[in-house]
Amino acid sequence: MQIDDLSVKKIDKILLNENYVPDNEISTTLYLSFLLGKPMLIEGPPGVGKTQLAKVIASAFDRDFFRIQCYEGITFEQIVGEWNYQKQLLYLELARENKEDMTIFSNEFFIQRPLLTAFSNTKPSVLLIDEIDKADEELESFLLQALGEQEITVNDLDTFELKNDLIVVLTSNAQRTLLDETKDRCLYLYIDYPEYEREVSIVNKRVPLAENNLVDDIVEKTQKIRKLDLSKKPSIRSTVDWVRSLIALNEIPPTREALENTLNVVAKNEEDKERIINEVLNKI
Numbered sequence: 001m002q003i004d005d006l007s008v009k010k011i012d013k014i015l016l017n018e019n020y021v022p023d024n025e026i027s028t029t030l031y032l033s034f035l036l037g038k039p040m041l042i043e044g045p046p047g048v049g050k051t052q053l054a055k056v057i058a059s060a061f062d063r064d065f066f067r068i069q070c071y072e073g074i075t076f077e078q079i080v081g082e083w084n085y086q087k088q089l090l091y092l093e094l095a096r097e098n099k100e101d102m103t104i105f106s107n108e109f110f111i112q113r114p115l116l117t118a119f120s121n122t123k124p125s126v127l128l129i130d131e132i133d134k135a136d137e138e139l140e141s142f143l144l145q146a147l148g149e150q151e152i153t154v155n156d157l158d159t160f161e162l163k164n165d166l167i168v169v170l171t172s173n174a175q176r177t178l179l180d181e182t183k184d185r186c187l188y189l190y191i192d193y194p195e196y197e198r199e200v201s202i203v204n205k206r207v208p209l210a211e212n213n214l215v216d217d218i219v220e221k222t223q224k225i226r227k228l229d230l231s232k233k234p235s236i237r238s239t240v241d242w243v244r245s246l247i248a249l250n251e252i253p254p255t256r257e258a259l260e261n262t263l264n265v266v267a268k269n270e271e272d273k274e275r276i277i278n279e280v281l282n283k284i
Helices: 007-017 023-034 050-060 087-099 114-120 137-149 181-187 195-204 212-226 236-248 256-261 270-279
Strands: 040-043 062-068 082-085 110-112 124-128 149-153 158-161 168-174 189-190
Touching: 007 023, 007 050, 023 040, 023 050, 023 189, 040 050, 050 062, 050 124, 050 168, 062 114, 082 087, 110 114, 114 124, 114 137, 114 149, 114 158, 137 149, 137 181, 195 212, 195 236
Parallel strands: 040 168, 040 189, 062 124, 124 168
Antiparallel strands: 082 110, 149 158
């Protein structure tokens, strides 16, 4: 689909067809990303669909998908590539035995990692740089430079230019403050926990056979749970899993006991579980 054929409403419909329920801000930001050719920087709490949005974009627009999962200590070699030292040593030994000249600095000896693979791919693609806030500032700066210049230089090998129409999505859980340059180059989108009506729509999309009363009830309880002082608030996935669990146990409508017995899909430690029981379930 050409950019000229797109609109915010069309993007709404396309995402819905992929079982992703957007709000107007999500669809508008994605439309502007296509239109302006700028990366999207998506922040928000864990479990609100940041990573899922990148995957859905790739699926909905028939693009290849590449992912860089950032973590503390991730290096240039782990996102771009590294030399296959064992293979290089083996070939050097063979060259000595056969008294031949041989170069060991070529593509044959280089193992490509996600960033370079995404750049080298010839089909339109989506690159997800997930949880960039876990990487250090030096790596963040390198990524920005590579995306801005649309090329990557590997010492002793070559300079690789971007070969496709690449949509870039960066996600962050705000564990550290990102560089101002990152924010300046990207379209910013904050995805929070969904409001009641949107969460109902999401659950209905994910569990289409669920009865409306069950979905309404569980979403209402999940919304109340998120307002508590918990170590980890329940994600959208937790709401979906709670509904699926009750259906699997044939607890429709769910009893008080069934709600407590399935609470482990929502609460992630005993302290949170006790608080949910006392402040939500005991007040039913």
